[in-house]
Amino acid sequence: MEDKITNILLAGVGGQGILLTSEILSEVALGKGLDVKKSEVHGMAQRGGSVVSHVRIGKEVHSPLIRSGEANFLLSFEKMETLRWQSLISRDTVCIVNDTQIFPTNVNVGLDKYPEDIDAFLDQNFNACFRVDASKLAVQAGTAKAANIVLVGALARLLTDYDKELWLDAIKRKVPKATVKINCEAFRLGYESMVL
Amino acid sequence: MTEQNQASTPSTRLLSGNEAIALAARDAGVSLAAGYPGTPSTEILENIAKEGSLYCEWAPNEKVALEVCIGASFTGARTLCTTKHVGLNVAADPLFTAAYTGVRGGLVIICADDPGMHSSQNEQDNRHYARAAKILMLEPADANEAYHFTRAAFELSERFDIPVLVRTTTRINHGKGVVQLQPAENISHRTFDTQRDPQKLVMIPAFARMRHEILEASLERMATYASDCDLNTTTRNGSKVGVITSGVSYAYVREVVPADWSILKLGFTHPLPETLISDFCCSVDEVVVVEELDPYLEDTVRRLGFACKGKELFGRTGELNPDIIAKGLGLDHRASDVPAKQLPPRPPVLCPGCPHRGPFTVLKKLDVFVSGDIGCYTLGVNKPLDSIHACVCMGASIGMAHGMDRVLSPEQRRKVVAVIGDSTFLHTGINALVNMVYNRSTSTVFILDNSITAMTGQQGNPGFGPTLMGEPTANVNMEELCRAMGVKHVYKADAFDTVSLETLARREVNRDELSVIIVERECILAFKDIVKPALEVNQSTCIGCRACLKVGCPALIWHEQNRKVSIDPTLCTGCNICVPECPVDAIITPKKS
Numbered sequence: 001m002e003d004k005i006t007n008i009l010l011a012g013v014g015g016q017g018i019l020l021t022s023e024i025l026s027e028v029a030l031g032k033g034l035d036v037k038k039s040e041v042h043g044m045a046q047r048g049g050s051v052v053s054h055v056r057i058g059k060e061v062h063s064p065l066i067r068s069g070e071a072n073f074l075l076s077f078e079k080m081e082t083l084r085w086q087s088l089i090s091r092d093t094v095c096i097v098n099d100t101q102i103f104p105t106n107v108n109v110g111l112d113k114y115p116e117d118i119d120a121f122l123d124q125n126f127n128a129c130f131r132v133d134a135s136k137l138a139v140q141a142g143t144a145k146a147a148n149i150v151l152v153g154a155l156a157r158l159l160t161d162y163d164k165e166l167w168l169d170a171i172k173r174k175v176p177k178a179t180v181k182i183n184c185e186a187f188r189l190g191y192e193s194m195v196l
Numbered sequence: 197m198t199e200q201n202q203a204s205t206p207s208t209r210l211l212s213g214n215e216a217i218a219l220a221a222r223d224a225g226v227s228l229a230a231g232y233p234g235t236p237s238t239e240i241l242e243n244i245a246k247e248g249s250l251y252c253e254w255a256p257n258e259k260v261a262l263e264v265c266i267g268a269s270f271t272g273a274r275t276l277c278t279t280k281h282v283g284l285n286v287a288a289d290p291l292f293t294a295a296y297t298g299v300r301g302g303l304v305i306i307c308a309d310d311p312g313m314h315s316s317q318n319e320q321d322n323r324h325y326a327r328a329a330k331i332l333m334l335e336p337a338d339a340n341e342a343y344h345f346t347r348a349a350f351e352l353s354e355r356f357d358i359p360v361l362v363r364t365t366t367r368i369n370h371g372k373g374v375v376q377l378q379p380a381e382n383i384s385h386r387t388f389d390t391q392r393d394p395q396k397l398v399m400i401p402a403f404a405r406m407r408h409e410i411l412e413a414s415l416e417r418m419a420t421y422a423s424d425c426d427l428n429t430t431t432r433n434g435s436k437v438g439v440i441t442s443g444v445s446y447a448y449v450r451e452v453v454p455a456d457w458s459i460l461k462l463g464f465t466h467p468l469p470e471t472l473i474s475d476f477c478c479s480v481d482e483v484v485v486v487e488e489l490d491p492y493l494e495d496t497v498r499r500l501g502f503a504c505k506g507k508e509l510f511g512r513t514g515e516l517n518p519d520i521i522a523k524g525l526g527l528d529h530r531a532s533d534v535p536a537k538q539l540p541p542r543p544p545v546l547c548p549g550c551p552h553r554g555p556f557t558v559l560k561k562l563d564v565f566v567s568g569d570i571g572c573y574t575l576g577v578n579k580p581l582d583s584i585h586a587c588v589c590m591g592a593s594i595g596m597a598h599g600m601d602r603v604l605s606p607e608q609r610r611k612v613v614a615v616i617g618d619s620t621f622l623h624t625g626i627n628a629l630v631n632m633v634y635n636r637s638t639s640t641v642f643i644l645d646n647s648i649t650a651m652t653g654q655q656g657n658p659g660f661g662p663t664l665m666g667e668p669t670a671n672v673n674m675e676e677l678c679r680a681m682g683v684k685h686v687y688k689a690d691a692f693d694t695v696s697l698e699t700l701a702r703r704e705v706n707r708d709e710l711s712v713i714i715v716e717r718e719c720i721l722a723f724k725d726i727v728k729p730a731l732e733v734n735q736s737t738c739i740g741c742r743a744c745l746k747v748g749c750p751a752l753i754w755h756e757q758n759r760k761v762s763i764d765p766t767l768c769t770g771c772n773i774c775v776p777e778c779p780v781d782a783i784i785t786p787k788k789s
Contacts, residue, residue, distance in 0.1 A: 014544065026372060030210045037338070037447075039371040041236075041314040047575065048750055049544035062450035064338070064371040068519045069530040083537045087519075090533050104542040108754050109580050109745040112540035125534045144766070 005058035007066040008155075009093075011084055012077025013102050014048050017148035020174060021075070022053035024152055027170035028162055029057040039064035048105070050084050075155050077134075077148070078102050079118050095129040096154045096194075097122065098147065130154065130194060137189040142182035149175070149183045153190025164191070207377040213342040213368040216375045217278075217306055218243035220346035225383030226250055227273035227301070230261040232623065233652035234280030235315035236369035237308035241278055242655075245664045254655055254664045257590070257623040258283035262290045265303055270397060271388040273301040274350055281309040281322045282589060286624065291359070292329045293399050296407040298357035301386075302350035309365045311488045312515035317570065317589060319513070321489035326361045326466035330411055332418055333361045333466035334427060337446040339373040345463060347378065348427060356418050358411075363465070365488065367444040367515070415467050422469035430476060431459040438480030440473065440493055440504075445486045445516055452522040452529075468496050477502040484509070484525065488516050546575050548751040549727065549769030551646050551691035551717030555615070556583040557747050557773065558698045559642075564613045564705060567600065569593035569625070571617040572651045572719075573644055580748045584615070591616070591624025594641055598632050601639045610705050614641045618659040619649035622672065626681075632710050633682040640704045641712045644691070645674060646719040654722040678712045685711035692717055692771050720769055728770030729786065733761050737782040744774040744783060 008025060012018045022038050029036040040053035054066045069090040076082035076097045089095075106112040115121075122129045132154045134147035141150070149171060156167045168184060175183045211219070217240050221229055229252040231241050244252045255261035258279045265275040279287060284307050294303070307325070310316040326333035332352055336345040342364060349360040395403045422428065434456035441449050442462040449459060460476040462468070477483050477497065485494040485506035494506035509524035510516060522529040546553050552573040559566055560583050568574055568584035569592060577584040586596055597614035604612065616625045621643050629641065647660040656662045661669040678686045685707065689697045697715065704711040718726055730751075740759035745752055751767035752774060763783070775783045 013542065023372075026210055030208075030374060035374055036210065037371060037373045039367055041366060041370055047544035047547060047572070048542075050542040061373075062447045063518050064367055064373070064444070064447060065517050067451065067517075067522075067529065069532045080539055081542070083534075083539060084542075086534055086536045087532050090530070093534075103753065104540055105545045105748055105750050106579060107540055108750065108752060109748065110742065110754055111579055115537065115539065121537060 005056055005061060006073070007071045008055040008057070008073045008075065009066055009071040009085060009088055010053040010055065010075045010077070011081045012051055012098070013081060014051050016051070016077045017145070018051045018053055018077060021148045021152055022055050024167070024170045024174050025055050025155070027174065028166045029055075031166045031169065032162060035059060035061045037061045037064040050081060052085055073155065073158065075151055077151065080115060082122060083118070091125060091127055093126065094158060095122065095126050096151060096158070097129060097131050098134045098151060099131045100135055132190060132193055134190065137193060138186050141186035141189055143179070146179070146183050146186035149186040150190035150193070153187040153192075154194050156187070157191045157194035157196070209375050209377065210372055211339050211343070211375045212239065212370055212372045213336070213339045213364055214239035214370070215243050216339045216343035217346050217362075218247060219377060220343045221276045222247055222249050223378065223380040224302070224347050224350040225274055225381045225386070226276050226350070227388075228252070228265065228268040229276040229278070230255050230264045231278030232256070232258045232261055232283055233649050233655045234283050234308070235652055236310060236366040237278045237280045237283075237306060238652045238655070239369075240306060241664060242653075245666070252664050254649075254657065256658055258287040259290060262287040262294070262305065265305075266290060266294050266297075269299045269301045269303040271300065271390060272386060273388050274383075275301060275303050277303070277305045279305065279307055280316065281307060281320055282316060282318065284322055284325055286590070288325070288329075291325070291331070294359050295330045296399055296404055296411055297397050298407075299353055299359060300391075302353035303359045304346065304349040304353060304362060305359060306346070306362045306364065308369045309363060309489075311365055314366050317587065319489060321492060322361075322363055323465060323492045324490070326363070330415060331359045331361055331466070332356060333363055334463055335363050335443045335465045336368055336463065337443055337461065338368065339371060340375045341463065342368055343375050343377065345427065356414055358414060358418070361466070363443075365444055371444075419467040419470060422464040422467060423471040425464055427463035428469055428472055429461045429463070430472075431461070432479070433458050435480050437482045437484060438476055439484050439486055440476065440497060441486040442493060443488070445488055445521075448516055448518045448521050449486050451518045452527055453525070454527070462493065465493070468493070470496070470500060473497060474500050474502070477504075486510065486516070486521055489513075543578055544575060545578065545748065545750055546572065546581075547720055548749050548767040549720035549771045551715070551719070551771075552576060552644055553581070553747055553749065553771075553773050554691040554694045554697060554717070555642055555644060555715045556581040557694050557777075558701055559583045559613060559615070560746075561698060562613075562701060562705060564611045565600070567593045567597040567612060567614045569616040569620045571620050573615060573617055576615075578748070580746050590620055591628055594625050594628035594632060597639045597641070598628065598635065598637045601637050602635070606708070609638055612639055613705060614639060616641065616643055617650070618643060618645040618647065618674065619657040621674075622658050626677075629678065629683070629712070630681050637710045638708050639710060640701070641710075643674060643712060643714045645714050645716045648719045648722045650719045650722065654719060674714050678714075683710055683712050685709060686714070687711070688714045688716060690717065691715045692773055694773060695776050720771070730765040730768035731763050731770055731772070731775070731783050732786045733763055734782045734784055735760055735762070737780050739780055739782070741779060743779060744777045747774050747777060749774060
């Protein structure tokens with residue numbers, strides 16, 4: 001990881017805890033003494049809309065935005081949202097996909113259709129695409145709300161340059177005090193769910 | 197960023213631009229901070245409040261916030277005013293004259309622009325305000341600079357006796373980066389008083405004429421200072437191409453331009469350092485200006501007599517990013533090799549349990565033209581509610597409805613309703629309602645009172661409190677306020693009782709006099725204790741008519757296979773708005789097990 005910059009894109013739906021996840025990721029990078037920039041937009045997107053966060057880590061980072069085709073990792077919190085920011089990803093982007101579907105309101109009311117072939121599309125178009133049943137593992141850890149930390153665990157398994165302790169430290173500092181134990185367990189379950 | 201141990205230094209922190217500005221205010225010895233919530237500026241005051249070391253407040257609007265800051269500055273205190281770009285339009289009146297009076301304590305206005313309109317109704321470029329109001333402007337390029345430039349802004353404000361505009365954009369405010377904090381300023385020597393100085397502080401024509409002369413002379417000194425100060429930086433790599441840029445565009449430029457291009461990064465952007473710009477342009481064969489939105493820098497480069505490229509390469513609309521800049525400059529960039537897939541859009545929606553859903557369900561049945569306003573309820577424009585038909589700016593709903601009322605036929609004007617939230621009404625709706633009373637409007641106004649400023653993240657307001665410092669406070673009584681203004685027909689209604697609301701609304705829109713309906717229920721995000729047990733759809737009685745789906749609640753799920761609706765128990769808040777929509781009473785409250 002000398003001069004190379006690692007670009008991590010996080011995508012999902014407002015309310016899934018994406019901003020907290022990118023916060024933890026950035027703290028881990030800072031803990032390793034690296035420069036980090038992250039960019040996202042708050043406000044309207046919180047109301048159930050699409051959410052995206054760019055995290056860029058390296059020795060010196062200028063742009064807070066990932067360039068087209070250059071995301072190294074994509075942590076996707078919802079199946080269809082994996083493809084929302086298509087211009088930023090490539091076949092080489094390593095995807096971790098939360099194996100869950102959340103219907104937009106217009107799909108619910110019958111004005112739009114949720115694409116049926118997302119799974120096949122993901123398998124065809126990425127060299128590496130991991131599925132994680134984050135909701136199930138989160139419930140196993142103690143609450144469905146910890147699904148984002150399950151995904152953090154899965155990502156940590158792939159970012160082998162970073163010690164597990166750095167991740168756990170960042171989680172302990174960033175999640176609500178009363179939920180530290182559950183979230184550490186969610187991290188462990190996510191980490192161990194990744195079969196490489 | 198090479199020290200391995202930087203995380204252990206307490207002065208090195210990962211911060212958003214807004215968090216960095218809040219800490220800069222603390223470390224600069226600010227005594228008072230005021231603003232009105234507005235994305236992307238809101239978290240500055242929230243972080244100041246959380247940090248807890250200085251007085252801060254939400255004002256009802258940006259004009260009041262700036263006036264509060266001006267007053268505090270006149271006592272010698274350092275003050276910070278925060279606003280989003282369109283908020284500065286509201287505060288423009290005091291702004292232009294504060295440039296004449298100047299300051300006593302440093303006065304800094306953080307103005308957060310929103311190129312790309314992530315959460316705004318326009319993408320105006322507020323750099324023009326610095327030029328038009330004749331005040332000093334700084335533009336940070338990342339969170340670290342947001343901290344350091346804000347600190348510098350207070351010194352410059354006092355040095356040049358001028359309000360300073362720190363102009364940020366969404367990527368600076370909400371983007372996070374590594375920030376190096378500096379020791380706090382010692383301000384123990386500062387004393388505040390009510391020193392009289394009418395020639396400086398009373399802007400009657402005779403004094404204002406003198407102050408304008410002083411201001412113009414001061415602007416010349418600022419421009420000279422700008423050409424030498426370290427807020428502007430030149431990176432000389434070669435003489436072939438030189439890029440002039442500012443703000444977040446600098447970060448993108450650094451990402452894409454070849455190593456032998458020179459870069460002039462401007463941080464002090466009004467008055468512009470013309471000597472510095474001229475020297476830079478003379479030192480390169482070709483000049484390119486990279487900036488978001490308007491050709492603010494580019495116009496100056498041309499006026500100084502230099503040919504340059506800029507807007508024709510990058511456009512005037514939306515945010516820039518590294519790819520747009522690379523493409524404009526004809527530089528290599530990698531395109532995605534994953535095919536684009538057609539996806540249904542996922543726009544933001546009203547939350548499950550949102551009290552705005554009730555009045556919109558009713559207004560849709562009334563088939564009226566809804567003159568809307570700025571807030572969560574603007575989302576009522578989306579399908580299936582489809583119930584906002586005009587929206588311009590904060591407080592405009594009432595004025596626009598009155599304008600329609602005055603020109604439409606008596607029959608047509610019954611089809612116009614203004615809808616405004618509690619915080620927006622207190623922001624700039626009150627004056628427009630006074631106008632309706634005075635000018636004999638016959639319209640109907642819905643005040644959607646959810647007891648909070650919701651869209652920007654649930655801030656207190658004068659209608660409900662608490663203060664930004666967390667104190668309970670006196671609350672404006674909306675009903676009495678409307679009556680005191682002279683509205684004869686004022687009613688309160690329950691947002692969740694859509695049956696009663698519909699009866700009331702039908703009567704009032706047909707009345708040939710002005711009426712106000714205050715529709716009450718708390719924001720479900722801010723008052724979580726009002727959540728009730730989730731409802732259920734009785735699968736044996738549901739006839740699959742989809743009438744309930746018209747309320748547009750994300751908790752209602754349509755199942756194509758068995759053509760029935762179910763309710764997601766993790767989303768439903770038991771608000772009951774969908775219940776009267778069902779013709780067969782299939783939506784039920786589950787019995788306690």
